[in-house]
Amino acid sequence: MSQQAVNGVQSRGKVLTLDNMNPNVKQVYYAVRGPIVQRAVQIEKELKEGVKKPFTEVIKANIGDAHAMGQKPVTFLRQVLALCSYPELLEDTKFPEDAKKRARRILEACGGHSIGAYSASQGIECIRQDVARYIEKRDGGISSDPDNIFLSTGASDAIVTMLKLLVCGEGRDRTGVMISIPQYPLYSAALADLGAVQINYYLDEDKCWGLDVTELKRSLNAARQHCNPRVLCIINPGNPTGQVQSRQCIEDVIRFAKEEHLFLMADEVYQDNVYAEGCEFHSFKKVLFEMGPEYSNTVEMASFHSTSKCYMGECGFRGGYMEIINMDPEVKAQLIKLVSVRLCPPVPGQALLDLVVNPPQPDEPSYATFMKERTAVLAALAEKAKITEQIFNTVPGITCNPVQGAMYTFPRITLPQKAIDKAKAEGQAPDMLYCMRLLEEEGICLVPGSGFGQREGTFHFRMTILPPTEKLKIVLQKISAFHLRFTQEFS
């Protein structure tokens, strides 16, 4: 018996404290839901309790959650999901035949014909097949193998899984992972959690957040001094910046990855969200294969997609997939083993994904309504992207690049020196001070640029373009007015 046991329970400190917990976790930050959102939630509670504020609601323009901001779900998707959940409804004449057909097919592929059963860890086979067919169609016929498709719990799950596989080594050999600055903070959080080395490459704000191979080279060479760079992550269309990379740029990145022997991770969850004229989504896979066998047979890559964005906005379902290209078969076996630990991705999310890759066809009853709803959502986003850029660019001190795609704007704000000094004195990032003030004064919740990374000495915020158009206009006006007041106050 240990001495402690003999002495019985003593009043000592806790077993698990800040000092003895996993130190990596302390480096994990996720700005999209960080302190500003916690304060926003608190304010909402205060409003409910009747506390008087200069506003009656908090507008949460911090997270790309379309439905939470009023976007309606697509009818066809929800009909099929309802049928899958409660199959008795298959007898109900209210539901169209094409919805029933898909529901039956999905249920047939589920254990016990129920979405409540665990599925295979890699995801339901017929859904993976549908995903492969969708990718082939999207990429002009370039073949896709269903066995290289891994369904996941949102794209986040697959991204973290891949990073887990990639990170190894100690000290100077520790894996380095290149990510864009600005970036979506899932990446920095995952790297901190895994104890990997984060390698920053800067997007060029003056060139509409374009990517430059010279910058990639600079960043890589600097990193080689202190780690072993092995991965290059790219988000296209970008988050938070919204840029849609040109075909030439994608080729350059692929060439770079091949030359420098890097694993490519292509986060393409916003692939349907492209608004600007002259911009087009080019999948990394398509470009890779069009560059010929010298590249398509050698470059190792994983690309990611999700049901949370595009026209669906079904964030809560946690549906997604990744496609792996040229992965070493022995590593793939390890990947299969790794995903089995979490059993399987949520089955409703898998079902939803199946509908996204297998939507109503022109000869089917739901086609007209489906296309109308889809077009309406994407058109609204395109319009809001344009309005946002226009309005922000009229404000002295706010510069806004065109929102080419995705769901966000990431304008640059000029802050008076006094405000910067005040923030620093309080141990706060200057753009956090700005955003907190905006929240308290106007009830608008944004995420400061410091949460995504930005060039030293510059400040930004990320705002979603998801609120309904009329509300968005009001939000834009309020932010503009706030900016002028703030600048005045600290001049």
Added chain:
Amino acid sequence: MKPVSFVRQVLAVCLYPELLKDNQLPLDVRQRAQRLLQACDGDSVGEDWKKVVVKLLAGVEGEIQTGVLTPTPGPHTLPKLLDECGVTMVPYQLMEDQGWALDLDDLHRALMVARGHCNPRAIYISNPGNPTGHVQDRKSIEEVIQFAAAERLLLLVDEVYQESVHGQGREFISYKKVLFEMGKEYSETVEMVSFHSVSSASFGECGLRAGYMEVVNMDPEVMHYVETLLCTNICAPVTGQLALDLMANPPKPGDSSYDTYTQELVLIRTTLSQNARRAQEFLNDLPGMSCQSAMGGIYLYPRLHLPSEIIEQAKKSEVEPDVLYCQRLLEGEGVLVGAGCQYGEKTGKHHLRLCTLVPPDTLDEVLARLGSFHLRLMSGTTSA
């Protein structure tokens, strides 16, 4: 097994709110869906709850690893999960001949041995046990709590099978309840996280992927990081969260769905309990097999007493004997069961894990085929 109607009806309405107007659906279904839809903006618990807590315990790479005491036999995903988090597994042996009860002496032994090569900081309990089906009595739970308190271990209590208790005279008592009934000396100091899930509740909605954890006495500064880690998963699937709410808040007497709901649950529970008893008796009667009664959970974990030829053949094929048994059973009879070595057994004893939450006809079929295979094997008539 059939899903519970109330749950699926509410989910369907939540997914496709047009159905709120459908009079064919019970009123309480539509009212509940309405309420849930209004609430859909709330905070949530991530699904990777076990990983989140284990991750917090992990130490610095290169230094002495954190250790977690884990039951043998125990959940088969646990070793991989701990490994993924960079944490050392410290197995403690359950007592088969006492119905797989916990052995306090073995807990002490495991801890002492562990202190030589890692820093044990937590103990994982599965109650009701997976795969054993053991349900701890109050005394055993108190002993574990006292042990954890004295040895400064965080309690990780997996209670996902709490609704599946069928043993005679045995009842599920939650660790939290016992902890609080032990007085302030324990209830204000022992750090504990307990887990539940919709996968293993009577609902059996594994595919929805939702559960919850309750955290007791955790340092508030550490809690902040629990929330941060959960954020990066965004949230548990909303359909799962809805099912969780229905599990915690089922139809009450007087609600339209109450009768059907209660009938369906009673059917699930009695099926499970009858299955468990029937299967245990059958398996225990087979020569070369002994099977403890399961007091709870959805599995049976019979022991195989294999003839030496089989053990030899297994050695030659370089697999564990119970794996060889399961492979042959699958090939010969089309029945898939779990091999004991997956659940941590390294003591040279061999077991199978069999799921009892199946329709009675299916169970009869499984037992018939398994029995026939086993008898052939024992009499030496199954070829290599």
